[in-house]
Amino acid sequence: MTKTDHYHHGALREALLDSAMRAIESDGLERLSLRDLAGTIGVSKTAPYRHFASKRALLEAIAAEGFRLLAADLERSEEPGPGTADRLGTIARSYINFARSRPALYRLMFSKLGYSLESEACRLNSGRAFGVLVRAVDARMSTGWRSVENQEAVILSVWALVHGWAGLLIDGLLPRQIPAAEERWAEMVQAFLS
Amino acid sequence: MTKTDHYHHGALREALLDSAMRAIESDGLERLSLRDLAGTIGVSKTAPYRHFASKRALLEAIAAEGFRLLAADLERSEEPGPGTADRLGTIARSYINFARSRPALYRLMFSKLGYSLESEACRLNSGRAFGVLVRAVDARMSTGWRSVENQEAVILSVWALVHGWAGLLIDGLLPRQIPAAEERWAEMVQAFLS
DNA sequence: ACCTGAACACCGTTCAAGT
């Protein structure tokens, strides 16, 4: 019995996570079927239950991976470099770019099926992402941007702003009255954050 | 054969819309079952198909109704009254309150299953809602708030802001690092919009 | 330790048939 044996897949857990992530991104979360997934991988319909207690548990693991990726992206745009002058703007663009590059994953991460709140990995990594945002807002406010007593309001509102822009963009909600909004989002966010 | 006859329900279409809306709000969209709905109303599992071509068509009708309600709420807070001084703030609060009072409906309206884009009723009523926002931003900018050449950026960013706040609130995403954020959202939005 | 097959209780949807 070898590692490539069909009976013992060997890395079924990883294969499931990988295939599920791909399937969600290409067909949407609501079309995801555990049985289908198993079939595609070449394993029985019930094999996934040896690695995940339920479909929901699989989705929680995927959400956790999403927050890890987001945190990594944001921390990367925090590093010193040519963009240091407008760090908040850079981070805002990173955030929205993440959502645009993985819209279905982003929706899953922030959909109140409660995926996020359950797992410790989600909490940890969303905390990391939030930390990047807090530092950027702090830095910007220390240069005199907005009134200091509103610090918490500014932090949450900046987050709401990028989260909202992400939603409008990935759900195709930009009104046609404003032409080319989808191409101009970066400058528009920038203008509003100035 | 009377109107209360079970065989001919009489107002099945309305009963379906009504029950579905209630079911979505109390159990979540992903739990909604057409068969269950029919059973609750007291009609056969396939009766809904005499009034809606598919589950999706039912959801589109509900989304349209949601946009009608939202537009009505926003237009009401546009009327002259004691709150005229800060009309943009009033409208922002109305918007977020709508989302908070009907979270599942709000999610459905703005979920990229494409419900919104299909129907003419959705387009019309989301246009009405957007119009209220545009007028409020216009009025505010005419008092010197922000630079005029960024008008479109301001309109879309204000929408993103309220849409984002709505999402953070109804999906329970407010970080615990900032205490009582759920109770203080109105003043925080206000502070950021000043 | 990991996977399968049959079985259970569900789905959305179609269609011929009923009233």
Added chain:
DNA sequence: ACCTGAACACCGTTCAAGT
């Protein structure tokens, strides 16, 4: 004109059994 019942092709999940 409106509704039903049987049927089809799916689901997630459980569990005894296999290797």
